Amino acid sequence: xxxxxxxxxxxxxxxxxxxxxxxxxxxxxxxxxxxxxxxxxxxxxxxxxxxxxxxxxxxxxxxxxxxxxxxxxxxxxxxxxxxxxxxxxxxxxxxxxxxxxxxxxxxxxxxxxxxxxxxxxxxxxxxxxxxxxxxxxxxxxxxxxxxxxxxxxxxxxxxxxxxxxxxxxxxxxxxxxxxxxxxxxxxxxxxxxxxxxxxxxxxxxxxxxxxxxxxxxxxxxxxxxxxxxxxxxxxxxxxxxxxxxxxxxxxxxxxxxxx
Amino acid sequence: xxxxxxxxxxxxxxxxxxxxxxxxxxxxxxxxxxxxxxxxxxxxxxxxxxxxxxxxxxxxxxxxxxxxxxxxxxxxxxxxxxxxxxxxxxxxxxxxxxxxxxxxxxxxxxxxxxxxxxxxxxxxxxxxxxxxxxxxxxxxxxxxxxxxxxxxxxxxxxxxxxxxxxxxxxxxxxxxxxxxxxxxxxxxxxxxxxxxxxxxxxxxxxxxxxxxxxxxxxxxxxxxxxxxxxxxxxxxxxxxxxxxxxxxxxxxxxxxxxxxxxxxxxxxxxxxxxxxxxxxxxxxxxxxxxxxxxxxxxxxxxxxxxxxxxxxxxxxxxxxxxxxxxxxxxxxxxxxxxxxxxxxxxxxxxxxxxxxxxxxxxxxxxxxxxxxxxxxxxxxxxxxxxxxxxxxxxxxxxxxxxxxxxxxxxxxxxxxxxxxxxxxxxxxxxxxxxxxxxxxxxxxxxxxxxxxxxxxxxxxxxxxxxxxxxxxxxxxxxxxxxxxxxxxxxxxxxxxxxxxxxxxxxxxxxxxxxxxxxxxxxxxxxxxxxxxxxxxxxxxxxxxxxxxxxxx
Numbered sequence: 058x059x060x061x062x063x064x065x066x067x068x069x070x071x072x073x074x075x076x077x078x079x080x081x082x083x084x085x086x087x088x089x090x091x092x093x094x095x096x097x098x099x100x101x102x103x104x105x106x107x108x109x110x111x112x113x114x115x116x117x118x119x120x121x122x123x124x125x126x127x128x129x130x131x132x133x134x135x136x137x138x139x140x141x142x143x144x145x146x147x148x149x150x151x152x153x154x155x156x157x158x159x160x161x162x163x164x165x166x167x168x169x170x171x172x173x174x175x176x177x178x179x180x181x182x183x184x185x186x187x188x189x190x191x192x193x194x195x196x197x198x199x200x201x202x203x204x205x206x207x208x209x210x211x212x213x214x215x216x217x218x219x220x221x222x223x224x225x226x227x228x229x230x231x232x233x234x235x236x237x238x239x240x241x242x243x244x245x246x247x248x249x250x251x252x253x254x255x256x257x258x259x260x261x262x263x264x265x266x267x268x269x270x271x272x273x274x275x276x277x278x279x280x281x282x283x284x285x286x287x288x289x290x291x292x293x294x295x296x297x298x299x300x301x302x303x304x305x306x307x308x309x310x311x312x313x314x315x316x
Numbered sequence: 317x318x319x320x321x322x323x324x325x326x327x328x329x330x331x332x333x334x335x336x337x338x339x340x341x342x343x344x345x346x347x348x349x350x351x352x353x354x355x356x357x358x359x360x361x362x363x364x365x366x367x368x369x370x371x372x373x374x375x376x377x378x379x380x381x382x383x384x385x386x387x388x389x390x391x392x393x394x395x396x397x398x399x400x401x402x403x404x405x406x407x408x409x410x411x412x413x414x415x416x417x418x419x420x421x422x423x424x425x426x427x428x429x430x431x432x433x434x435x436x437x438x439x440x441x442x443x444x445x446x447x448x449x450x451x452x453x454x455x456x457x458x459x460x461x462x463x464x465x466x467x468x469x470x471x472x473x474x475x476x477x478x479x480x481x482x483x484x485x486x487x488x489x490x491x492x493x494x495x496x497x498x499x500x501x502x503x504x505x506x507x508x509x510x511x512x513x514x515x516x517x518x519x520x521x522x523x524x525x526x527x528x529x530x531x532x533x534x535x536x537x538x539x540x541x542x543x544x545x546x547x548x549x550x551x552x553x554x555x556x557x558x559x560x561x562x563x564x565x566x567x568x569x570x571x572x573x574x575x576x577x578x579x580x581x582x583x584x585x586x587x588x589x590x591x592x593x594x595x596x597x598x599x600x601x602x603x604x605x606x607x608x609x610x611x612x613x614x615x616x617x618x619x620x621x622x623x624x625x626x627x628x629x630x631x632x633x634x635x636x637x638x639x640x641x642x643x644x645x646x647x648x649x650x651x652x653x654x655x656x657x658x659x660x661x662x663x664x665x666x667x668x669x670x671x672x673x674x675x676x677x678x679x680x681x682x683x684x685x686x687x688x689x690x691x692x693x694x695x696x697x698x699x700x701x702x703x704x705x706x707x708x709x710x711x712x713x714x715x716x717x718x719x720x721x722x723x724x725x726x727x728x729x730x731x732x733x734x735x736x737x738x739x740x741x742x743x744x745x746x747x748x749x750x751x752x753x754x755x756x757x758x759x760x761x762x763x764x765x766x767x768x769x770x771x772x773x774x775x776x777x778x779x780x781x782x783x784x785x786x787x788x789x790x791x792x793x794x795x796x797x798x799x800x801x802x803x804x805x806x807x808x809x810x811x812x813x814x815x816x817x818x819x820x821x822x823x824x825x826x827x828x829x830x831x832x833x834x835x836x837x838x839x840x841x842x843x844x845x846x847x848x849x850x851x852x853x854x855x856x857x858x859x860x861x862x863x864x865x866x867x868x
Contacts, residue, residue: 200474207474263425271473273408273429275422315480 091165091177095158099166100173102159110150115171124171126221126310132183133307137164168221178221179303186308189301198291201312207271208255209291210239214314224306231292241291242266244276245283252276256286343405343453343472345500349566355805356846358404361450361495362705363843365564366629369707371844374806375851376866381808381820381830384864387852388426392859393417394446397760397839401450401495401705402854402861404845409854410453410472411861415446416462418470423854424847426863430475436463441489441737443511444759449561449840450495452503454523459503461492467505467521479526483507483519489737490514495561499571499602502529506558510576510622513553513740518562518573518598520605530605534558534575534593542592545615550587553734555579556594560624560703565640568657570599570608572627572642577620580742583729584618591616595623597644599659609659614648614682618729619672620697621648626705629656632713632782643782645706645717647699650676651785665785667778668700668719692748696725696773698758698796705841707801707809712823714779714788716801716809723757723773723796724748747772757796761814761837770794775813777801779826789826791819800841802853812838816857834862 091099107115107123115123130145131137138160144152155163169175190196198209215224227234242264244252254268264284265275278284295302343359351357351364355372363369376384392398394414402411402421409423416434421427436446440463451470452459457478458470465484470477483505484490489512496505502520510516516534521527534556536542546554557576564571578594580586595614598607614621628643634653642656649670653662661680671694673682687693698720706717730743747756755768775797778787797813804810809823814837820830836858844853854863 200476203471203476203478207471211474211476213476257429258427260427263422263427265422265427265429267429267474273420273473275425275427275429277425315477 091161091168091179093173095162095165096169096175096177097162097173098158099162099164099169100171102155102163103166103171106153106155107163115167123167126168126170126216132180132311134164134168134180135182137167170220170222176222178225178306179299180221180310181300181303181305181307183304183307183311185301186304186306186311189297189305190308193297193301195305202315207267208269210255212309212312214312216310216312217314219309221306221310224309225302227292228295228297228302228305230294231290232288235288235290235292239290241287241289243283243285243287244281246276247280247282249282342455344455345498348454348498357406358402358843358845360403360452360497361401361561362563362626365566367561367563367626367705368628368630368710368803369705369801369841370709370803370805372805373844373846373851374804375846376804376808376844376853377806378808378822378829380866383867384820384830384832384853385867386832387424387863387865389863390421390426390428390861392861395859396445397447397837398856398859398861399445399447399449399840400856401840402843403451403453404843404847405453405472407847408472409845410451410458412448412450412460414448416448416460418451418458418460418475420472420475423845423852423863426861432460432468432470432475432477434460434462434466434468434477437486439737440464440486440491441512442491442493442508443739447493449493452496452498454498454501454503457523459496459498459523461494461496461505463491463493465490465492465507467492467496467503467526469503469523469526481521481526481528484509484514484517487737488512488514492559494559497561497564497571498523499564502602504562504571504602506534506562506573508557508559508576510555510557510559510579511581511739511741512737513579513734514555514557515552516556516558516576518558518600518605520602532598532600532605532607534596534598536592545590545592547588550589550591553579553736553740554587554591554594555581555740556591557622558624559622560626563627563629563642564602565629565656568640569601569603570656571602572629572656573598573600574622574624574627576622576624577617580732580734580740581620582618582727582745583732583742584616585729586731586742587616589616595621595648597623597627597642597654597659599656611654611659611661611680613644613646613650613652613680617648618686618727619648619693619725621646621699622702623647624703625701626703627656628706628708628715630708630710630782632710634662634783641782643706643708643715645701645715645719645778645780647695647702648672648682649695649700650682651715651780652680653782653785663785666700667717667780667785667787668721668723669694670700690726692724692726694724695720696723696747697727697745698723702798704798704839705800707803707841709803709807709809709823711805711807712779712803713781714823715782716777716779716803716811716823718797718799718801718811718813719776719778720773720796721776722770760839761795766795766815775799777811777821777826779823791821791826791828793817798837798839800839802842802844804844810842810844810853810855812842812855812857814838818842818855818857818862832864834858834860836860
């Protein structure tokens, strides 16, 4: 049984992000995902038009790894559409004259990580996503490139380590995405101090965490009066529209660490 | 004359209890400047800017040292000798592991808060192991140099990178293995690559932005003083690396750096001239990088006698007059005393057998006596000592250093062609052994059975009186020793060696008070610190970091 965070510290953020039930959010997003038919169509387009240069795994061209969402300049689906229809890299990537269905299919196949059974997530505009990140509460817990608090996981490199599908799932249903190590911890010391924070490491006898005041703490369990780990994340399902979530995913994918 | 703070045990305990056991306080430049006034922390690679590796702590004493027990062990996840020097700041230890990881560790339990991982470029090249010797800290940032010659600033709280800059060209085999030195608002590092024909330098970077503030080349270019000590284009690839952390005198506003060997290493005939500033100590202004003075220990070195030892700064009386001095047991086998205001040579005495030189002139210049082809040179290629940090105790007035005795090398100089990024050695060498083909000694112990034996060399811990250059006492070991030194205000000396023994000795007499067998070679100095009123001593042995404290 987990505990509910009761700190004033989190309340503003929680209010901003409390949204509809998970099922509703997922339903609202259905029309903004690419369909499995599109992904399947895209796989055929890829094999006939793209694989010759990009390779079966999408990683033959230097600096590009299509399956893992690594592109030279493109970030959003609109960017990909432009690169495919107008060409890029001084002609080394030629322009392709695809039908709208094939074009969407190719993007869906790329966004699904070349998995015909996978889920392709719509990726929006990173600049709009950045504004949403700043304005809608993400930045009040998460840190990016040295800005923001350290209490929640740092997202500076999140675009390197998460797929669009996982990012979208995290936004819609944080409980289903919270990594166990990051679970919130509440401890009461023998002296009566209550410590809340994010777990960093744990063993049989001790636990290490970053507390709500951004301090690294190492606690000996035998010295604690109370110790709880919650499986309920501080983060709540988002109430943002599906287009806004796509923009946010676009922004998060653009976070690839130091230049 | 500098006075040493005697911190009563009770006061220390109070400090420890009051000090919050977490990161929060900022490590300001003022704190680093006055590091000796907070002995519960170990704020820089060498402990303080004076680099004496002498701690004001005195909870562990000759009386209770027998009650030391292992509190925790942290294993390196990567194979290879672990040469890192941890720092401890307000209850957090920062230590690096191979190749370029930084870990934030709870110094009470050894549990890890976070790991920052830098993967060096595949073409990174180092002569002697993928070593990193540790980090520097300023405010809320931790700084690490990398094997691919980059400098990274890391958030001290969450381990995330804040900036990263290229210091040297990795494709030309520039590398960084040293812990940086922070002075004021700058992070200062030097580069390795003396076996690859680099042109060495020391460079300073703005701690906030990573912007380069200055760069001092350890080989003068055309038109610069000292350039005439090189022939033709030899200066372009003459080595003179800087791979051990320097020292700083805030009153003189001078940083001091030991400079490595000229290249190619073993063929001095290929690079005629003194080859400045190889095998020298250089005094640089930390604000501008300007060279204020230099002293060269080994001109036109043909023996790989890097002068990368830690410059140990002491304020003691010299012939009855208080002076600002620098003590230096050099790889070339001489123990030097220099005036650190001017670089003036005061004295130099062999501390091991020396036959490459018959003595030093009045200005400290060696009188060369190169040995005939095929004949042994003392000390051998690894030197009378090397990079491992010595200690000076202001209480005993003695300088403690690991040295290699009865160890010689037969050099085979050959012409080398310089190719950027490739080894540039100028021949090779053999360790002198009693019978041809018998096992010798080199960098690192490679066998749990000592089948080379003391017949090819052995280790001696020397307690040198700087006034005479003579050892007040010695502590003999069967194998050679790369152990660094730590002394405390309770007159304890902690050190180890290749055999994996960790020793506590009486710093005044050299009496062995306590030992523990840690199983792997000890190639870095121990450190000591206090958390929650308890003093700890940490040392790395083989692949493990072991921390000792008094039994509860």
